Every structure is written in structure tokens, then in C-alpha cells.
Amino acid sequence: MRSSRRDFLAALAVTGVGAFAPGMPGVREALAHAAAVRAGVAPARFDVLTAAEAAAVTAVAARIVPTTETPGATEAGVVHFIDYAFGDFAKDGLADFRAGLADLDTRATARRATATPFASLPAADQDAILADIEQTPFFGGLRAMTMMGMFTDPRYGGNRDEVGWKLIGFENAMSHTAPFGYYDAEAAKGRD
Template identity: 45%
Template sequence: MMSGALSRRRLLEITLAAQSGALAAAHQHARTASHAAKPPLRSLSAAQAREIEAIASRIIPSGATPGAREAGVIYFIDRALATFDRARRPAYREGLALAGRLRRRMFPGSRSIAALSETEQDRLVAALENTPFFELVREHTILGFLGDPAYGGNAGGAGWKLIGFEP
């Protein structure tokens, strides 16, 4: 073997070391992005946001692909209610009150929609399905999942990636 040439073993060691470094860097980037500071709520209280996020997360659930929660749909909804859709704030207040009454009737002793199991949340959402409140949350959830991330939702382009859209 020539003294200046790399052996296959050495080439493999270098390649594996480089790939390990790249993998570690990618993992760190993903971890940092997932722990990035969330924008402050401008219209909703933290409790209201948790309840709405629980409903939105049953409309576009998480699983093998990101759902409403991962896409930050709640931040789109909050921003919409603080700006261009401010007139719909009362509909959210009234809808959350309705959802709370329904939750207490269906699941006595429960503390919140967010604290229900996914199965219980699905049952509650099914009971809300024919209400104007559900229609509003569904509309905002879809807009927040597929809209431009500049408006607060679709974090990391999660919705766009899911449908194969490349801006």
C-alpha cells in the first residue's frame, strides 16, 4: 500500500465520524427548534389557549405526521383574534362556555377539555360538531395549519410539508 493513500478502514472511520457529527448537529438543531420560545398570547388566556388547542388537536391530530399542536395552530388563532378576526372573540368565549358545560355534563368531575383523554376529547368534539363554535375552530385550525407561518401557525412549514407544498 502507498504511504499517502487512505486504507479502506481509515476511510470508513473518517466517513462514520463525519456522519456522526452531522447527525449530532441535526439532532441539536431539532431539539433547539422544539424548545424555542413560544410567542406570547395576545388575545387568549393560557387556560383558554389550552382548551382550544385540545379541540384543534382532535381536528388535526398528531401521529405519524405533525398535527395542529406541532404546527402551533393555537398561535395563529390567538393572533387572528387579536388582529384581523377580533370580532370573533365573543364567539370563542361563548363557544368555550358551551364546550365547558358539555364537558361537565358528559364527564362529571373532569377539570378541563385539555385534561380529558384523547378518546374523551373525540367524544366531546363529536358532540360539538354541529355548532357554530366547532365550525369556527375548524376554520381557524385549517387556516393555522396550512397558512403562511408569518401569521403565527404552520410552524416550520409543517402543514406545507404534509401536503407537499414548497414555497
């Protein structure tokens, strides 16, 4: 995956989120939603996803960023970000996304021989299915959406209590003061 900013949009296209978000329009419509989140009125329901879809998204996101001794996608509320996204900047990709979720259930059923939703499989089976599809645009897009739900501003419904930022040590502050890290701190000591 590329690291420079100019490749980022291209990277999104590669990962598949481009398929979900053609044109990537603005976020103005989201501000009412954002205001509700800021006011602590966290969404108790889903605006776009059905309950079954929300369960599947929650399950996949929890395999992409699992809950360990530290919070993962579930604690971050990634599913709420994704619900918001498919009602907003990614809405043109909703049909493809739903087809991908249906495919997950088909694959789950194939493993179990009875009708089984992906979300009800043991984690190891879920991981095996996801490994089979990890090169697909659907998985790439869902990974991208999961990262957005982990690491973008909590105003969009994910990254609750900034758990994504706390996980990686990102300090979202309006100002920092030097020294910023270990090596400049050590160098400053040497110069004093």
C-alpha cells in the first residue's frame, strides 16, 4: 500500500472503497447526524443497515480489528460509522456492498451445510472466509470503511471515546510542545 498522500485516493480505488464512494461528495448532510453524536445522542438504531446487515458488518469489522486486551472495532462503534457512510458519501456503493454481505452468508452456509449467517460462525471460520476474499474489492472497501470507523473523528459515529486514537498513541491536540518524541528529547539532553 502506498504511503504518500497523492497515492491515497488511488489506494482507496485499489482497496475498493472507490467502488462504494464514487465521486466522494461532501459531508454537509452529515452535520445533523454529527451534532446528534456530539450531543451524546448516539444512534440507537441504524439508518441504512438492516439488523442482519449490521450484525454481519459488526462481525467482519471485529475480525479486521479484533477486540483483544485493547478495544477493537466493536468498541469503536465501527458499524455506526459504516451505517452513516452508506447513507452519505458511500450511498452509491450500497448495492454492491449488500451483494458482498450476501456472498458472505453464502460462503458461511457452504461451510456449515445449513443456512448460517456469517455473523454466527466461530471466529476461526470467519477468518478463513475473509482470507479467501481478502483480495476482492468488497473486502478492500470494508477494510477501508473499518479503518475510517476506527480512526476518523468521533463526530462521524465511529472511534467512540477516541478508542482508535488511544490504541495507536495519536494525540489529537490543538498544540504540542517540543520535545515531541524520544530521539529529539535525547538529542536535547545531549545539547544541554
